[in-house]
Amino acid sequence: MVRAVVLEAPYKVVLRDFDLPRIGPHEALLRVEMVSVCGSDPGLYEGKDILGTRYPLIPGHEVVGHIAAIGREAARLYGVKEGDRVTVEPYVLxxxxxxxxxxxxxxxTxxxxxxMNVSCADPPHLWGAYGEYMYIAPNSRLHKVAPEVPAEAACLSSVVGNGLRWIGTKAQVRPGESVVVIGPGPQGLATVIAAREAGADPLVVMGLAKDEMRLELARQFGADHVINVEEREPVGTVAELTAGEMADVVVACTGSPSALQLGLELLKPLGRYVIIGLNGGL
Incomplete structure (x- = not known):
């Protein structure tokens, strides 16, 4: 028997025992080393529907751990074996x-x-990382993690991976291009790291007065300029920082409709705009 945290319903959390599942040829079992709290997890606790939430569920998807058991085909496909340290992408395709x-x-589709969206009511039960073990389904995506990588950093691999995707794959930022990141939350800070590595110049991060600590982190992670938009007019400030050209790339890491509109005003002609999500209507 193994233990896991179960969110039985909004605002109702219990600790439950489960049998370890039997692992088939295309499946695996992860012994959890560490799991981080994603920004979506409090929403699950509050009852928000995230990708079709189904209670009861075991939360947790930003995880690092060791392969405790793995099927023959899964080992071949993923290139891992029992004992390997891995992180798991959240999505099963x-x-x-x-x-x-x-x-x-x-x-x-x-x-x-x-x-998030698989109940733990039926076998194999362990669909989340808030427990001692997590089930790895067929069509998952695993990545090896070196022993020297701190668990705290490994848990953030999917977050940092988002930043790399938005800056590299989507915006295709080139050295010397100006980049503005709107929203210094975890996703925004990951984008800052990726933009710095890509050679963005200047790299500008915008937030609110309540984001003071996060804006300071953005500066530590490589931002050239941080802007509290409640104190400084953002469009004019970016114009000044880019000699009037405005930004080559804007990445909106907030779902605020007003922030998305601001991003359009910050772009130069033929600029690239990456929007990661939207809360509410425009």
């Missing part, structure tokens, strides 16, 4: 829809997400 087949698997 159908690999049949047009989005999976064209590389946009985050838009999968039959998407499963660890710790």
């Amino acid at each position: 159908c690999k049949n829809c047009r989005y999976c087949l064209t590389g946009y698997y985050q838009l999968c 039959d998407l499963t997400c660890y710790g």
Whole structure:
């Protein structure tokens, strides 16, 4: 028997025992080393529907751990063996829809997400990382983690991976291009790290007065300028920092409609705009 934290319903958390699942040829079992709290986890606790939430569930999807058991085909496909240290991407893919087949698997029409939209009521139960072990389903994506990487850093691999994708794959930032990041939350800070590595110049981060600590972190992570938009007029400030040209790239790491509109005003002609999500209507 193993133990896991179960969110039985909004605002109702219990500790429960489960049997370890039997692992088939395409499956694996992860012994959890550490799991971090994603920004979506409090929403699950409060009852928000995230990707079709189904209670009861075991939360947790930003995880690092060691392979405790793995099927023959899974070992071959993932290139890992028992004892290997890995991190697990949150999504389990159908690999049949047009989005999976064209590389946009985050838009999968039959998407499963660890710790979010699979109930723990039925076997194999352990669909989240808030426990001693986590079940790894077929069509998962695993990445080896070196022993010297701190667990705290490994847990953030999916967050940092988002930043790398938005800056590298989507915006295709080149050295010397100006980048503005709106929103210095975890996703925004990951984007700052990626933009710094890509050679953004200048790299500007915007936030509110309540983001003072996060804006300071953005500076530590390589931002050339941080702007409290409640104290400084953002459009004019970016114009000044870019000699009137405005930004080559804007990444909006907040779902605020007003922030998304601001991003349009910060772009130069033919600039690239990455929007990671939207809360509410425009």
